[in-house]
Amino acid sequence: xxxxxxxxxxxxxxxxxxxxxxxxxxxxxxxxxxxxxxxxxxxxxxxxxxxxxxxxxxxxxxxxxxxxxxxxxxxxxxxxxxxxxxxxxxxxxxxxxxxxxxxxxxxxxxxxxxxxxxxxxxxxxxxxxxxxxxxxxxxxxxxxxxxxxxxxxxxxxxxxxxxxxxxxxxxxxxxxxxxxxxxxxxxxxxxxxxxxxxxxxxxxxxxxxxxxxxxxxxxxxxxxxxxxxxxxxxxxxxxxxxxxxxxxxxxxxxxxxxxxxxxxxxxxxxxxxxxxxxxxxxxxxxxxxxxxxxxxxxxxxxxxxxxxxxxxxxxxxxxxxxxxxxxxxxxxxxxxxxxxxxxxxxxxxxxxxxxxxxxxxxxxxxxxxxxxxxxxxxxxxxxxxxxxxxxxxxxxxxxxxxxxxxxxxxxxxxxxxxxxxxxxxxx
Amino acid sequence: xxxxxxxxxxxxxxxxxxxxxxxxxxxxxxxxxxxxxxxxxxxxxxxxxxxxxxxxxxxxxxxxxxxxxxxxxxxxxxxxxxxxxxxxxxxxxxxxxxxxxxxxxxxxxxxxxxxxxxxxxxxxxxxxxxxxxxxxxxxxxxxxxxxxxxxxxxxxxxxxxxxxxxxxxxxxxxxxxxxxxxxxxxxxxxxxxxxxxxxxxxxxxxxxxxxxxxxxxxxxxxxxxxxxxxxxxxxxxxxxxxxxxxxxxxxxxxxxxxxxxxxxxxxxxxxxxxxxxxxxxxxxxxxxxxxxxxxxxxxxxxxxxxxxxxxxxxxxxxxxxxxxxxxxxxxxxxxxxxxxxxxxxxxxxxxxxxxxxxxxxxxxxxxxxxxxxxxxxxxxxxxxxxxxxxxxxxxxxxxxxxxxxxxxxxxxxxxxxxxxxxxxxxx
Numbered sequence: 001x002x003x004x005x006x007x008x009x010x011x012x013x014x015x016x017x018x019x020x021x022x023x024x025x026x027x028x029x030x031x032x033x034x035x036x037x038x039x040x041x042x043x044x045x046x047x048x049x050x051x052x053x054x055x056x057x058x059x060x061x062x063x064x065x066x067x068x069x070x071x072x073x074x075x076x077x078x079x080x081x082x083x084x085x086x087x088x089x090x091x092x093x094x095x096x097x098x099x100x101x102x103x104x105x106x107x108x109x110x111x112x113x114x115x116x117x118x119x120x121x122x123x124x125x126x127x128x129x130x131x132x133x134x135x136x137x138x139x140x141x142x143x144x145x146x147x148x149x150x151x152x153x154x155x156x157x158x159x160x161x162x163x164x165x166x167x168x169x170x171x172x173x174x175x176x177x178x179x180x181x182x183x184x185x186x187x188x189x190x191x192x193x194x195x196x197x198x199x200x201x202x203x204x205x206x207x208x209x210x211x212x213x214x215x216x217x218x219x220x221x222x223x224x225x226x227x228x229x230x231x232x233x234x235x236x237x238x239x240x241x242x243x244x245x246x247x248x249x250x251x252x253x254x255x256x257x258x259x260x261x262x263x264x265x266x267x268x269x270x271x272x273x274x275x276x277x278x279x280x281x282x283x284x285x286x287x288x289x290x291x292x293x294x295x296x297x298x299x300x301x302x303x304x305x306x307x308x309x310x311x312x313x314x315x316x317x318x319x320x321x322x323x324x325x326x327x328x329x330x331x332x333x334x335x336x337x338x339x340x341x342x343x344x345x346x347x348x349x350x351x352x353x354x355x356x357x358x359x360x361x362x363x364x365x366x367x368x369x370x371x372x373x374x375x376x377x378x379x380x381x382x383x384x385x386x387x388x389x390x391x392x393x394x395x396x397x398x399x400x401x402x403x404x405x406x407x408x409x410x411x412x413x414x415x416x417x418x419x420x421x422x423x424x425x426x427x
Numbered sequence: 428x429x430x431x432x433x434x435x436x437x438x439x440x441x442x443x444x445x446x447x448x449x450x451x452x453x454x455x456x457x458x459x460x461x462x463x464x465x466x467x468x469x470x471x472x473x474x475x476x477x478x479x480x481x482x483x484x485x486x487x488x489x490x491x492x493x494x495x496x497x498x499x500x501x502x503x504x505x506x507x508x509x510x511x512x513x514x515x516x517x518x519x520x521x522x523x524x525x526x527x528x529x530x531x532x533x534x535x536x537x538x539x540x541x542x543x544x545x546x547x548x549x550x551x552x553x554x555x556x557x558x559x560x561x562x563x564x565x566x567x568x569x570x571x572x573x574x575x576x577x578x579x580x581x582x583x584x585x586x587x588x589x590x591x592x593x594x595x596x597x598x599x600x601x602x603x604x605x606x607x608x609x610x611x612x613x614x615x616x617x618x619x620x621x622x623x624x625x626x627x628x629x630x631x632x633x634x635x636x637x638x639x640x641x642x643x644x645x646x647x648x649x650x651x652x653x654x655x656x657x658x659x660x661x662x663x664x665x666x667x668x669x670x671x672x673x674x675x676x677x678x679x680x681x682x683x684x685x686x687x688x689x690x691x692x693x694x695x696x697x698x699x700x701x702x703x704x705x706x707x708x709x710x711x712x713x714x715x716x717x718x719x720x721x722x723x724x725x726x727x728x729x730x731x732x733x734x735x736x737x738x739x740x741x742x743x744x745x746x747x748x749x750x751x752x753x754x755x756x757x758x759x760x761x762x763x764x765x766x767x768x769x770x771x772x773x774x775x776x777x778x779x780x781x782x783x784x785x786x787x788x789x790x791x792x793x794x795x796x797x798x799x800x801x802x803x804x805x806x807x808x809x810x811x812x813x814x815x816x817x818x819x820x821x822x823x824x825x826x827x828x829x830x831x832x833x834x835x836x837x838x839x840x841x842x843x844x845x846x847x848x849x850x851x852x853x854x
Contacts, residue, residue, distance in 0.1 A: 010514045013522035015537040015718055017734035018511050020725045031514045034504045040513070054509040055736045068502045071742075075495045077461045079705045082481040084445050085810075085821065086467070087437045087458045095440035110442040113540040113707040114735045120543075120578040128593060138596040150733045151547040152599070153579030163732050166555060169565040172579070172597060272736050278506045280540040280707050280737035291442055298447045298804070305590050306577045307444035308541045309482045309699050310707035315498075377725070383512075394512065 003043040006031040027384060035062030038405055038412060040392065048392045051416060053405050055394075056214065056246050058277030060326055061407040067276045070322035074315050083111070083312040090317035097324050098285055101255060104264050105287040110304070111312040115245035115271040116149030118282035119207070121306055122241045122267040123153050125290065126205040129239070132293045132302045139199065140172070141206040141238070143179040147215030148207060148243050157207050160215055175199060177206075179213065185225040192229055200236035205266070207241040210257035211362055214246040217399040218367035220360050223260045230263035240265035245282070249273030249323070250333055250406065253340060253363030266290060276323040277405075281316035332406055336364055342410055343402065346417045353424045367401035373427065382423060389419045430470040433458040454811060462489030465832055465839060467819065475819045478843060480832050482821075483641065483673050485704030487753055488834040494703045497749035501742050510538070510739040517744035524751050525712055528682060531691050532714040537731070538739040542672035543576030545696040545709035546634070548733055549668045550580055552694065552717065553632040556666070559720045559729045567599070568622065568633040568665070570606040574642030575634060575670050584634050587642055602626060604633075606640065612652040619656055627663035632693070634668040637684035638789055641673040644826040645794035647787050650687045657690035667692035672709070676700030676750070677760055677833065680767060680790030693717060703750040704832075708743035759833055763791055769837055770829065773844040780851045794828035800854065809850060816846045 007029050015021065016029075030048070032040045038061055040048045050058060060067065078088055095109040110125070112118050123140060130137045142148070142157040149155065150163065156172035158164050164171070177195050180188045196203070210226055213219040233240050242265040247257045251273070254260055258268065267290075271282035296302040326332065344361040347368065351359060355372040375381040379395030386393045393400060402416060434456050442448065443456075457475070459467045465488055467475045477485060487494065505515055522536040537552070539545050550567060557564045569575070569584040576582065577590065583599035585591050591598070604622050607615045623630070637653055640646040660667050669692040674684045678700070681687055685695065694717075698709035723729040753759065771788040774795065778786060782799040802808040806822030813820045820827060820843075829843060 006514070006516065006519055009523055010519045013526050013534060013536055014510075014514065014518065014739075015535045015713075015731070016511055016514075017538070017738045018732045020721075020723070020730035021718070022722050023725055027512065029512065029514060031516065031519065032505060032508050033516070035506070035508060040508060050508075052509070054507060055511070055734075057507070057736050062508070063503065063506055068506070071502060072499050075498060076490065078459060079462070079490055079495070080481060080484070081459050081462060081467060081477075081489070082479070082819075082821070083441075084443055084482070085454065085456065086819075087433070087441065087443075087456060089433065089458065089460070091441065092433055092437045092458065096436055099440050107440060108442045109440055111444070114544060114737065116544060116547075116735060117541060117578055124577075124579075124594060124597070127597060131593065136596075150551075150735065151544055151578040151580055152551075152583075153597070156579075166558065166728075167551060169563075170551070170554060170580070170599060279740055279742050280735070286442075291448070294447075295449050296447070298450055301593075303447035304442070305445045307482075308543060308577065308707070309484050310541060311444045312441075313706055315706055392509075392513075394509070 003031055006043060028387065037061040038408055046390065048387065048390050049412060049416070050405065051391055051393050052401070052403050054277055056403055057272045058405045059249060059273045059323060060276050061405050064276060066326060067278055067319050067322040070318045071278065071315050074318035078314050080310065080313050080315065084307065088314050090314050090321055091312045094317045094320050097321070098283065102258070102268060102285055105289070106268065106285045107288050108286050108291045110284045110286070112282045112308050113280045113310055115269065115282055116151040116154040117308060118245065118269040118271055118284050119148045119154040119157070119243060120151055121284045122207070122269055123157070123205065124306060125267065125284065125286065125304060126239045126241065128304060129290050129293050130204055137202050137204045139175060139202045139204065141175045141177060141195065141203055143208050143213070144176050145179050145213050145216035145219055146207070146209060147213065175203070179219065180221045180225050183222060185222065188225065189228050193232055196232055196236040196238060200238055203238045205239040205241050206233050207243055209243045209247060210261060211252045212247050212365055215396065217396050218360070218365060218401045220362050226261050227263045230261070230265065239267070241267040241269065243269045245269055245271040250327070250336060251364050251403070253336065255327065255333055274323065275316050275319035278319045279316050281313065281320060336406055339406070339408065340364055343413055346413050347402065349417055350420060350424065356424065364406060365401065365403050367399055370398040370400065373398070385423045386419065389423070391416060391419055430458055433470060455814065464488040465835055473817065475814065475817050476839060476843070477832065478818055478820050479828070479830050481704055483830055484699045485832045486676060486700045486750060487703050488832050491703060493753060494705055494746050494749040497745045498705065498742050501745035505741050507737065507740050507742065511734065515741050517741050517748055518739045521744045521747050524748070525710065529685070529695060529712055532716070533695065533712045534715050535713050535718045537711045537713070539709045539735050540707045540737055541709055542696065542698040543578040543581040544735060545672065545698055545711050546575045546581040546584070546670060547578055548711045549634070549694040549696055550584065550632070551733060552711065552713065552731060553666045553668065555731060556717050556720050557631055564629050564631045566602060566626065566629045566631065568602045568604060568630055570635050570640070571603050572606050572640050572643035572646055573636060574640065602630070606646065607648045607652050610649060612649065615652065616655050620659055623659055623663040623665060627665055630665045632666040632668050633660050634670055636670045636674060637688060638679045639674050639792055642823065644823050645787070645792060645828045647789050653688050654690045657688070657692065666694070668694040668696065670696045672696055672698040677754070677763060678791050678830070680763065682754065682760055701750065702743050702746035705746045706743050708740065708747060763833055766833070766835065767791055770840055773840050774829065776844055777847060777851065783851065791833060792828065792830050794826055797825040797827065800825070812850045813846065818843060818846055
C-alpha cells in the first residue's frame with residue numbers, strides 16, 4: 001500500500017493519542033514504512049529526522065542493531081513468564097544493575113509497563129507504607145506545571161490544565177506548590193515550607209520531575225531547590241518521589257537526574273528510555289526501609305498486591321540490559337556533554353529572532369519559546385513547516401524543543417538549526 | 428548462575444507483583460532459564476507445565492515460532508515510532524482486523540500498554556463523551572466481585588477487597604450492583620434496574636467482565652443476564668464497557684465474549700492474550716458515534732488528549748497480527764471446543780473428593796473450589812504440591828483453576844487431573 005491508502009485506512013480505524021483527530025483534515029498523518037538511526041521513512045521514501053526521539057523514548061537510534069540482537073536472542077529463549085513466584089535472568093540482572101547505578105540505598109525494583117502505572121505504584125506504595133505503620137495519611141503534593149501521566153491517579157498529581165481540567169470531577173484532590181520560575185527560589189521554598197507545616201500530617205509524598213518538567217513546556221529549574229525541598233519534606237516526615245520517566249537515562253546530562261542532587265528521594269520512577277525506545281517497560285526503585293514495612297506474615301495483610309500481567313516482561317528487560325551495555329561500553333554520558341554544548345551553541349543562533357525567547361538547555365534537552373506570532377497555533381505552524389523540511393519536531397504549545405537520540409551528529413544538529421532559521425525567516 | 432544464586436540475587440533486588448515477599452521464606456521462588464510450548468525450565472532443568480498461561484496471557488505456547496518470527500521481522504524494519512501524527516503498517520492492519528472481527532459498529536481503536544490503562548481510557552472516554560454533550564455525569568457502576576486492574580481509576584471500579592480495601596481513601600466512589608450467583612438472575616436484574624432508576628442521571632457507564640469474572644475467583648455467569656443488563660443501561664442512557672482483558676481472544680469459547688451476547692457494549696477493552704503472551708499491549712475499541720463526539724475544532728477543547736509514550740508499539744502490533752493469523756489459519760476456536768469438552772470431562776473426575784465443589788467450565792477456563800480443608804491456605808498448599816509435580820497452578824484463594832495455552836494436549840490435561848487427584852488424596 002502507498003501513503004494515501006494507508007492513511008485513509010488508519011483514519012478509518014485508529015483514534016490517535018493526544019490528538020484532536022479533526023486536525024488531520026489539514027495536518028498530514030504520516031504512515032512510516034521503516035526507520036534506521038535518526039531517520040524515519042514514509043511509504044513514498046521521504047525521510048524525517050526524529051528530533052524528539054519518538055516522544056522521548058529513543059536513545060540510540062531506530063532499529064539499533066545491538067538492542068535488536070538482544071531482543072532476538074531473548075525471543076529464542078524465553079519471551080515472557082509470570083513474575084509472581086517465578087523470575088528470569090534478564091530481570092534479575094537488570095534489577096541488580098539499576099540498583100547499583102542508582103546507588104545510595106535504592107535496592108528494590110517493582111516493575112510495570114508504562115510511566116503512568118509506575119507513578120500510580122509509587123503513590124500507592126507511599127500511602128500504604130504509612131498505613132502499614134498505622135499512620136493514616138492520604139494526600140499527595142506536587143509542583144505547579146507538573147505532568148505525571150494519564151491514568152486517574154497519575155493525572156491527579158499533574159498540573160497541566162490541558163490534560164487534567166476536563167477530568168477534575170474524577171480526580172483525587174491533591175496539593176500543589178509552585179515550581180521555581182528562575183534561579184531565585186526563596187519564595188517557592190517558603191511556599192513549600194508553609195504547605196508542609198500545615199499539611200504534613202496528611203501528606204504521604206511530594207512527587208516531582210527533577211530538573212526538567214518535560215510536558216510542562218520543558219521548564220527547567222535548579223537542583224539546589226530540589227535539595228532544599230527534599231530536606232524539608234524529610235524533616236516533616238513526607239516522602240519524595242522522583243518521576244524520572246522522561247529525564248532518566250541521560251536526558252539531563254547524567255544517567256539519572258538524581259545524581260545532580262545532594263539529597264535523595266524515596267522512590268524513583270523510570271520508563272521511556274529504559275528500553276532505548278523499543279517497547280514499554282517501567283519500574284519504581286525504592287529502598288529496603290520501605291520494602292521492609294510491607295514484609296510481614298501474610299495474615300497481617302500488609303503486602304503490596306499490585307500487579308500487571310506483563311510485569312517484568314523478559315523481552316523488555318533484555319532490551320533494557322542492552323541499553324545499559326551501550327551506556328557503559330560507548331561512554332555515552334561523557335560524549336553527550338560535547339553534544340549538549342554544541343546543541344546549546346547552535347540553538348543560540350536563533351536568538352537573532354526577537355519573537356523567540358527563553359533559550360534553555362539541560363543535557364540532551366534544548367528548548368525555546370515563540371513569544372509573539374501572527375499564527376494562533378504558532379507551534380503547530382512550525383510542526384508543519386518542519387515536516388516539509390524532513391524534520392519531526394513536535395512543539396508543546398508554542399515551545400519548540402529538540403530532544404534527539406544520542407546518536408545525533410553535529411551536522412544533523414546544524415541542519416535542524418539552519419532549517420529552523422529558514423522557517424522563522426518566513427514566519 | 429544456578430537456581431540458588433539467581434534466587435538470592437532476585438530476592439535482594441526485586442519486589443514481586445501481587446506477592447507477600449515474606450512468603451518466599453517458605454515458598455520457592457523459581458528463576459526460569461528457558462521456555463518452549465507449555466513448558467518452563469528452571470536452571471536445574473526441572474520442567475514446569477504452565478497451566479495458567481503465565482497470568483492468562485499465553486495462547487499458543489512459549490517462544491511460539493510464528494509470533495517470534497513476526498517480531499524479529501519487525502525489529503529489522505521499524506521497532507517503534509510516536510503514534511501522534513505518525514502511524515505504521517502493523518497498527519493499521521491490526522486495527523482494521525480487530526474492527527472487522529468485533530463487528531457491529533466497533534470501528535475505532537485507541538491503544539495503550541496494559542489492561543489497567545485500557546480500563547482508565549474507557550472510563551475517561553465515557554465521562555468525556557457525556558461532558559462533550561454538556562451532560563455532567565461522573566459516576567461509574569460495576570458488578571460485585573469485579574476486578575478491572577490496579578491503577579487508581581481501574582481499582583475504583585473493582586470489588587475484590589483483597590486488592591481494593593487498603594486504598595479506599597484514594598479511590599473514586601463507585602456504585603456496585605450484584606453479579607448473578609446462579610442461573611436465576613431476576614433478583615440481580617431488579618437490583619440493577621433500581622440503581623439505574625435512581626442514579627442514571629449521574630452514571631456514565633456500567634463496566635463488567637462478560638461471562639467470567641476471572642480475578643473474582645473465576646465466577647461464571649450467564650450471557651442472558653448481560654443482554655438484559657445492557658438493554659436496561661441503554662434504555663437509561665448509561666454506556667456499557669466490556670472488560671475483555673482476560674476473557675478476550677478465545678478464553679470463553681468464542682474469539683470475544685461479546686459474540687455470545689445479543690446486546691453489544693459501547694466500549695471493549697482488550698489486552699493479555701492480544702500478543703499471545705509475548706509483550707504488553709492493550710486497546711479500547713469503540714464506535715464512530717462516540718469518536719464523533721470528540722471530533723471538533725481544536726479550540727473547542729473536546730479532544731481526548733490521553734497518551735502513553737509507547738502507545739501502539741510496532742513490535743507489539745506485529746505480535747498481535749501474528750496471533751490473529753494463527754487463530755485464522757489453525758481454526759483455533761473450533762479446535763478449542765473439543766479441548767474444552769475434554770477438560771470439563773476430565774476435571775469432573777475430581778468430584779470424587781467431597782471437599783471440592785462448584786465445578787465450572789467456560790471455554791478454555793475450568794475451575795473448582797476447595798470448600799473444606801485442614802489447611803488455612805489450602806490453595807497455597809495445592810500450589811506448592813503442584814510445583815513438586817512440575818505443574819504451575821496459581822490458585823485464587825481456595826479456587827483452583829486451569830487456564831492453559833491452547834496448544835495443551837489431551838495427555839497433558841489428563842496428567843494435570845491425575846496429579847491433582849494424587850494431591851487431594853494426600854490432602
